[in-house]
Amino acid sequence: xxxxxINEIKAWDRFYRANFVNCLSGFKPASLIGTINxxxxxNLAIFSNIIHLGAEPALIGFINRPLAAxxxxxxxxxxxxxxxxxxxxxxxxxxxxQTSAKYQAGISEFDETGLTAKYRENxxxxxxxxxxIQLALELVEIISIKxxxxxxxxxxxxxxxxxxxxxxNDGFIDIQKSGSIVSLGIDAYYSCLxxxxxxxxxxxxxxxxxxxx
Amino acid sequence: xxxxxINEIKAWDRFYRANFVNCLSGFKPASLIGTINxxxxxNLAIFSNIIHLGAEPALIGFINRPLAAxxxxxxxxxxxxxxxxxxxxxxxxxxxxQTSAKYQAGISEFDETGLTAKYRENxxxxxxxxxxIQLALELVEIISIKxxxxxxxxxxxxxxxxxxxxxxNDGFIDIQKSGSIVSLGIDAYYSCLxxxxxxxxxxxxxxxxxxxx
Numbered sequence: 001x002x003x004x005x006i007n008e009i010k011a012w013d014r015f016y017r018a019n020f021v022n023c024l025s026g027f028k029p030a031s032l033i034g035t036i037n038x039x040x041x042x043n044l045a046i047f048s049n050i051i052h053l054g055a056e057p058a059l060i061g062f063i064n065r066p067l068a069a070x071x072x073x074x075x076x077x078x079x080x081x082x083x084x085x086x087x088x089x090x091x092x093x094x095x096x097x098q099t100s101a102k103y104q105a106g107i108s109e110f111d112e113t114g115l116t117a118k119y120r121e122n123x124x125x126x127x128x129x130x131x132x133i134q135l136a137l138e139l140v141e142i143i144s145i146k147x148x149x150x151x152x153x154x155x156x157x158x159x160x161x162x163x164x165x166x167x168x169n170d171g172f173i174d175i176q177k178s179g180s181i182v183s184l185g186i187d188a189y190y191s192c193l194x195x196x197x198x199x200x201x202x203x204x205x206x207x208x209x210x211x212x213x
Numbered sequence: 214x215x216x217x218x219i220n221e222i223k224a225w226d227r228f229y230r231a232n233f234v235n236c237l238s239g240f241k242p243a244s245l246i247g248t249i250n251x252x253x254x255x256n257l258a259i260f261s262n263i264i265h266l267g268a269e270p271a272l273i274g275f276i277n278r279p280l281a282a283x284x285x286x287x288x289x290x291x292x293x294x295x296x297x298x299x300x301x302x303x304x305x306x307x308x309x310x311q312t313s314a315k316y317q318a319g320i321s322e323f324d325e326t327g328l329t330a331k332y333r334e335n336x337x338x339x340x341x342x343x344x345x346i347q348l349a350l351e352l353v354e355i356i357s358i359k360x361x362x363x364x365x366x367x368x369x370x371x372x373x374x375x376x377x378x379x380x381x382n383d384g385f386i387d388i389q390k391s392g393s394i395v396s397l398g399i400d401a402y403y404s405c406l407x408x409x410x411x412x413x414x415x416x417x418x419x420x421x422x423x424x425x426x
Contacts, residue, residue, distance in 0.1 A: 001347075001376055002376060002377040003373070003374055009271060012384070014269070017268055017269065018268045020386060021265070021267075024346070026393055027395045050238045050239055051262050053262075053361060054363060055230055055235060058219065058222060094411065098419070099414070103416060132214075133237070134214075141360065143356060145266065145367070148270060154358070156219075157234065157237070159217070160216070160218075161214050161217075162215060162217070163214055168232075170232050171226075171229035171231070172232045172233070172236060172397075172401065173233060175236055175240070175397065180239055180240065184405075185386070187411050188409070190405035190407055191408050192397075192404065193404050194403055195306055196303075201313045201314040203315065203325075207307050207311050
């Protein structure tokens with residue numbers, strides 16, 4: 001096992017450092033976030049830090065990079081209070097990655113990548129029709145993280161769209177079956193395979209295994 | 214595709230809802246966080262919302278549940294300003310899960326699970342010797358999330374321990390080779406397999422593929 005200090009990391013080339021540090025936190029929950037601006041122009045962008053915040057109330061957050069790097073999604077959410085989260089599958093991972101190109105405001109990444117915007121009644125932000133798990137969220141709060149000018153955007157879950165065949169009888173969702181991917185670093189995508197599922201851990205006993213799917 | 218409203222979700226049994234909502238945000242970066250209290254008693258706990266916040270400065274965060282549910286890690290970090298993040302591998306995923314049992318303050322989850330506390334010079338918090346990727350972090354800020362009494366704990370990266378053979382020549386870390394797992398819901402663990410790696414996305418071109426490992 002080798003030791004690498006923060007001073008060594010700071011001295012590295014910027015892109016080498018970005019690849020390295022982005023991998024340290026582990027595989028990341030990547031999804032496509034759909035929004036719309038006040039002129040009804042849709043926006044779609046891949047985000048790789050989707051955060052489960054709690055089940056009751058059902059809150060999901062994500063990290064938005066500094067405004068200079070990633071301005072459109074957060075501006076649209078501030079304008080409309082709405083966004084969608086759409087899981088990504090291997091069949092369109094290339095298109096999902098392409099949404100990270102620096103398109104100008106008002107350009108629809110749906111048009112540019114060929115992904116299909118799906119609109120539903122009572123919600124203005126677009127979903128990704130190709131996605132097997134689609135969520136509608138309403139803005140709760142945007143928290144500024146002063147140390148690097150990023151933001152945590154917190155949404156309240158409103159609607160879920162998925163195939164109920166993915167639901168196990170305890171509420172667990174078999175998102176592996178539906179093909180949800182994870183990301184690693186700034187440009188790599190992975191599928192997941194079951195290792196183990198356990199019963200709730202209790203003091204003085206070994207964790208009992210559960211059937212995973 | 215089926216539609217599930219938040220009102221339907223709110224009416225569900227608490228454990229069914231917890232399983233369901235915990236799966237919606239996708240596979241999660243789970244790691245073991247090691248801390249120590251002022252009386253030099255170590256603590257180890259699994260956390261499943263590790264967050265990459267930025268590469269320069271290198272900041273990594275995690276979500277801590279409300280104090281009543283998860284008091285020890287955050288108290289130790291407030292007392293010592295230090296914590297470690299240790300990737301989890303299938304060989305000890307059962308022990309990692311077991312750290313989520315409600316042990317009392319001052320009880321060492323290292324002792325209870327059989328995981329090995331590794332201490333290093335100039336850092337008081339313990340690492341997990343079995344882990345292939347071990348990080349030392351210093352506290353930067355604890356942000357209260359008022360909507361559900363959770364916290365985002367932000368740490369500044371200080372030291373990295375890993376096998377340099379995992380490093381590709383662009384700084385990318387092959388954490389799949391070292392076996393890092395992800396979690397899903399509240400009790401399931403998965404391994405990852407490469408799908409694709411891409412060049413930086415540019416306007417008006419398809420994303421070019423990169424060799425992933």
